[in-house]
Amino acid sequence: MVLSRRMFLKACGCAAGALGAGALVGCGSDGAAGSAAAGADGAAPAAGVGVGPDGESQVVITMTPSSEPAAGFDPLVNWGAGEHVHEPLIQSTLIATDNNLAFVNDLATDYGCSDDGLTWTFHIRDDVKFTDGVPLTAEDVAFTINGIVNGQAAEADLSMVREARAVDAVTCEIAMERPNNALLYTLAVVGIVPAHGYGEDYGEHPIGSGRYMLEQWDRGQQVILRANPDYYGEKPLMDRVVVLFMEEDASLAAASAGTVDVAYTSAALAGAVPAGYTLLNCASVDSRGISLPCNPAGTDVVVEGDMVYMGGNDVTSDIAVRRALNLGIDRAAMIEHVLAGFGRAAYSVGDGMPWSSAAMEVETDVAAAEALLDEAGWARGDGGMRSRDGVPCAFDLYYAANDSTRQALAYDFADQCAALGIAVTPKGASWDDIYVRQYADPVLWGWGSNSPVELYELTYSTGWGNYAQYMNETVDANLEAAQAARTVEESYPFYQAAQWDAASGTGVAPEGAATWVWLANVDHLYFEREGLAVAEQKPHPHGHGWSFVNNIDRWSWS
Numbered sequence: 001m002v003l004s005r006r007m008f009l010k011a012c013g014c015a016a017g018a019l020g021a022g023a024l025v026g027c028g029s030d031g032a033a034g035s036a037a038a039g040a041d042g043a044a045p046a047a048g049v050g051v052g053p054d055g056e057s058q059v060v061i062t063m064t065p066s067s068e069p070a071a072g073f074d075p076l077v078n079w080g081a082g083e084h085v086h087e088p089l090i091q092s093t094l095i096a097t098d099n100n101l102a103f104v105n106d107l108a109t110d111y112g113c114s115d116d117g118l119t120w121t122f123h124i125r126d127d128v129k130f131t132d133g134v135p136l137t138a139e140d141v142a143f144t145i146n147g148i149v150n151g152q153a154a155e156a157d158l159s160m161v162r163e164a165r166a167v168d169a170v171t172c173e174i175a176m177e178r179p180n181n182a183l184l185y186t187l188a189v190v191g192i193v194p195a196h197g198y199g200e201d202y203g204e205h206p207i208g209s210g211r212y213m214l215e216q217w218d219r220g221q222q223v224i225l226r227a228n229p230d231y232y233g234e235k236p237l238m239d240r241v242v243v244l245f246m247e248e249d250a251s252l253a254a255a256s257a258g259t260v261d262v263a264y265t266s267a268a269l270a271g272a273v274p275a276g277y278t279l280l281n282c283a284s285v286d287s288r289g290i291s292l293p294c295n296p297a298g299t300d301v302v303v304e305g306d307m308v309y310m311g312g313n314d315v316t317s318d319i320a321v322r323r324a325l326n327l328g329i330d331r332a333a334m335i336e337h338v339l340a341g342f343g344r345a346a347y348s349v350g351d352g353m354p355w356s357s358a359a360m361e362v363e364t365d366v367a368a369a370e371a372l373l374d375e376a377g378w379a380r381g382d383g384g385m386r387s388r389d390g391v392p393c394a395f396d397l398y399y400a401a402n403d404s405t406r407q408a409l410a411y412d413f414a415d416q417c418a419a420l421g422i423a424v425t426p427k428g429a430s431w432d433d434i435y436v437r438q439y440a441d442p443v444l445w446g447w448g449s450n451s452p453v454e455l456y457e458l459t460y461s462t463g464w465g466n467y468a469q470y471m472n473e474t475v476d477a478n479l480e481a482a483q484a485a486r487t488v489e490e491s492y493p494f495y496q497a498a499q500w501d502a503a504s505g506t507g508v509a510p511e512g513a514a515t516w517v518w519l520a521n522v523d524h525l526y527f528e529r530e531g532l533a534v535a536e537q538k539p540h541p542h543g544h545g546w547s548f549v550n551n552i553d554r555w556s557w558s
């Protein structure tokens with residue numbers, strides 16, 4: 001088992017300094033990026049809004065400080081396919097996904113896989129040039145893929161790849177270590193870099209062939225992208241994109257001052273819609289769930305080399321407790337209390353995706369939860385709390401201390417558990433401290449992506465996200481069969497069987513091992529300036545950042 005790349009990312013716990021409402025919007029800007037706020041009476045924004053310094057169409061948006069790529073715009077590190085996956089914009093990809101998450105061609109004209117699943121062949125366009133004028137060829141595709149496969153800092157998961165090789169200028173073959181159709185999900189967000197123009201400073205000075213070029217980057221403050229005039233595809237409708245990195249309160253202040261066109265926000269602030277703006281609600285697969293260790297306390301978990309982590313929990317190792325938690329939590333009430341209704345109940349890491357299973361869904365049934373605990377010998381004592389053989393039915397619940405939403409979810413969860421007679425103590429901590437406890441204590445995580453890779457890693461016995469440490473050969477076999485399937489469509493039944501296989505009575509669903517208790521899918525909320533037409537969004541994955549602008553080239557002003 002290897003450590004998750006997430007364990008070492010500081011982005012989730014780090015934040016650049018918050019910017020005030022008067023943040024930079026580019027050298028020489030005439031203030032047209034929200035130069036005049038809408039009036040208090042809600043009148044339309046003044047002329048000039050949506051117009052850049054050279055008269056081009058422009059949009060100014062805010063993102064979280066953790067959205068700023070620490071290593072710059074380098075796909076061989078973490079741009080596009082890192083912690084929060086998104087289309088790389090500056091670079092082209094072999095394939096992409098449409099709004100229904102179906103694969104569509106970008107650089108590729110066609111592609112296919114050998115019968116044994118060990119060789120993928122991609123044919124690419126012959127009319128694409130990098131922004132330095134050099135044609136893009138299969139050599140660049142192979143260079144990019146091999147750079148990720150062999151790169152120590154790469155966060156895109158191409159572990160299933162042995163090597164890529166250019167057959168000719170427009171043909172690239174990818175040799176696999178093992179059959180794995182999940183390759184396609186990664187390639188849909190891996191930007192192709194130039195073999196001739198890649199160096200140590202590439203992240204700061206990226207050369208790409210995508211819809212946009214990097215115009216300016218002021219670290220800790222902003223990024224400015226400009227439409228690529230030589231882009232081979234449909235001309236972007238939005239010529240210039242300004243991204244300001246801000247904390248949540250600063251994002252609200254910027255919208256209130258009218259200096260931005262789209263400002264991210266949260267359920268706690270969603271009621272404070274500034275004049276001249278509307279609230280944009282984007283559905284997500286951004287799930288919040290709690291991992292439930294399945295082994296007794298004292299089970300050491302060797303994660304990497306000689307690093308040993310404490311593992312196991314004497315309370316959550318009882319399957320009756322895990323199933324009772326899934327049955328006894330009122331998710332709808334939690335979403336109303338904590339998210340002001342801006343969310344939906346979560347039952348898995350991929351609700352609503354083609355690989356999700358209806359067996360993961362569970363109706364709230366407090367009486368059934370109580371009966372499970374009673375039958376398992378967890379008896380109520382003084383004060384209504386349960387215990388068994390002198391062991392309190394109690395555990396600590398860790399959450400990221402810098403995340404107010406997770407804190408509120410943790411405390412609401414604890415209140416609901418108390419009614420069941422289970423004593424839960426929320427503990428806010430840094431990610432460094434949480435990682436030490438991740439196999440021994442329940443942790444409130446944030447997950448969700450537009451691919452089944454996370455389902456695999458959170459469920460497979462040696463997956464980097466198997467915090468519950470539940471190991472089952474049948475579940476593993478189904479997950480292996482899913483990845484080895486000839487097409488992604490053929491993989492879905494196997495992913496569903498890994499969650500619950502009625503024939504064998506195995507799986508991680510609430511009626512099975514109940515390895516997680518999922519709580520909510522968090523809606524992604526934005527203040528959108530009136531007159532701006534944000535294009536239809538794909539379901540947003542985890543992370544309030546670049547996935548929102550996947551299709552910013554199709555945004556426009558009315």
